[in-house]
């Protein structure tokens with residue numbers, strides 16, 4: 001089956017927050033993504049509220065008809081918001097206030113009790129729980145022990161290696177292939193544990209193909225690249241192009 005695409009629309013809110021105004025509307029963005037064939041909408045409610053605001057989550061909950069996935073830390077504040085607004089899914093992520101974007105997977109082994117408690121509370125409210133982890137077996141096993149139903153593999157390192165044409169050739173190409181293998185092995189480990197496997201971070205039209213070919217990966221969360229392309233071709237077209245890139249890549253599944 002072709003992996004699903006959840007479009008992360010944080011950066012529509014980034015443009016709005018640059019002026020602290022009302023446009024562009026993330027509600028319009030969500031509807032356009034759905035109409036273009038996205039399987040879901042992902043947003044990250046950050047502690048510093050640099051893009052998505054609490055009110056956005058409430059409005060999106062009413063409007064999104066496909067699947068609403070909210071990324072957040074495992075803090076009491078965030079879990080409380082999730083329990084009130086009841087998104088379809090919560091993805092637990094790490095957060096460092098000074099980072100430009102999420103820097104890597106959650107350290108589940110190092111913060112096990114806090115994460116397990118958050119998972120228990122979210123699942124008790126009927127919310128599907130995913131944990132964003134690096135492609136490392138100890139973190140995947142800890143996510144499973146904490147009760148997560150899904151892991152999202154952090155593809156940041158792979159994305160970094162494939163970012164520019166220069167990086168994608170020679171030594172960079174070899175290292176990217178090694179990283180794809182690491183993600184493939186991690187996907188197999190997760191599947192053996194009964195976890196659903198998603199992936200995301202830094203993915204683009206150019207680099208998603210080899211990951212879409214990994215049979216265990218059933219979902220991608222992709223944001224910045226789609227919103228960047230939307231500036232030039234419009235959001236609907238940008239979403240359709242990403243769906244096509246995933247479909248083409250998944251044609252190479254073993």
Ligand code: PXP
Pocket residue numbers: 008010044071091093101102132152199200201202203221222223224225
């Ligand atoms: N998945 C997770 C867990 C993330 O934190 C992010 C960034 O918010 C993404 C996917 C999407 O990353 P990008 O915007 O680079 O596509």
